[in-house]
Amino acid sequence: MILVTGGLGMIGAQTARALVDLGQEVVVTAYRRTEVPSFLDGKVVVESLDVTDRDAFLALGKRYPVTGIVHLAGTIPGEDAVDYFRTDLTGLLNALDAARAWGVRRFAVASSIGVYIGRPEIPWQEELSLVNAEYPHLIIAFKKAVEPLVTHSLQGTGIQPVLLRIGGTWGPLMDPESPFNPIPACVSAVRRGETPRPIYADDGGDNCYAPDTGRAIALLMTAETLQHDTYNVSNGRRSTNREVVDALRAAIPDARLDVIPGRQFGPGDDPYLDITRLTKETGFAPRYDVATALADYLSWRATNPR
Structure with a gap:
């Protein structure tokens, strides 16, 4: 069973849908948005969860045999940057705690196309080194920080991190x-x-259509093997x-x-985004x-x- 946090949001719902289409059992978490879209109704288990509540997060492992996590839950920044960083970092650390406690196979987390800002080469490829840059939004700054936090947190655990550099999705x-x-x-x-x-x-x-974004993530979660930890997710x-x-x-x-x-x-x-790596390893095509x-x-x- 695969857990998708933020699973009733735009990308999360399409990821859950694609996972179900691939034969996976799926549990999604939601906090503010509780209405289940018609294409998921009756096909997934929905859990109300504030991902900043560590005990409630870990308790999911007592109810479901979770073997993989796609962490997409996040908030929209307000005026207080520290409050935004604290909230989303707490949710991320709780998700990582859960992954390690449950011994999942893969832990995928949303990063962003924005981490490439400052690189003049186009299209942007995963092999490019990231540079210091002025970021136009707090979300991009946080996503860039997420990548090393996740990879270092999972070192030596046997859990494969999957950093999802998600392109412009609608x-x-x-x-x-x-x-x-x-x-x-x-x-x-x-x-x-x-x-x-x-x-x-x-x-x-x-500009990638959300069903394609979700299917790409689902393929990364279900591929027999992955050769890398970082993947561009878009239509290429x-x-x-x-x-x-x-x-x-x-x-x-x-x-x-x-x-x-x-x-x-x-x-x-x-x-x-260049999606050669994604396509080669999963067979994805938009x-x-x-x-x-x-x-x-x-x-x-x-x-x-x-």
Whole structure:
């Protein structure tokens, strides 16, 4: 049985779904969000858990034969950076304690594409050394710190760490007004008959549809062997706002879109993740391009608020 913390969030729910599709038994934890999406209803065990409660976390091992952990639970920073770091670090350390107490096979944890900031080479590959840089968000700073904390904590335990450098992900269950990806907010405005904020046609970057992200993580958790501890998780391609606009107009011909030619900040390359390692070791290949992802998302949003 595999435990997915934050398992009712966007990436966690899709990871749980993919694990079930691969024949795994899955228990997911949730804290603030308790509504089970339709695609998981009756297929997973749901446990209410505050991951900062160490005793409650460890007690799960008395009820379930957990053999692997995917730690995706996390919070959104407020004004107090120390409070954010304390909360998410406590949850991480409790998850690591549980992994060691239960003797799981693998412990996967969410890192971020943002850890590569400062590297000029594109696409970004796992072999690149990380550099000191100014990070645009506290979450990225924390994710960079997570990587050595996890690998050092699991040294000598026989538990394989799997550092998931997750690319730009969007899809079902994402906050439609999230600042981390413009696509859901754009879709929401179009569905309301409004004109979304202006976008530059040739801006873009790493945009992976959540079901693909979840399936990649599930394949990493179930692969017979892994040759590395760090994996880029995305679709391995750069997409542009122009592709999103074209797909939206094909699906909703009367969509009002304010598209500005070119790029907002002039010539340049938008970073994206190389997934050669992921593909070679798990056989992963993305199932969604921009058009098919948008069609699926529009279908989902027709009956779901987020």
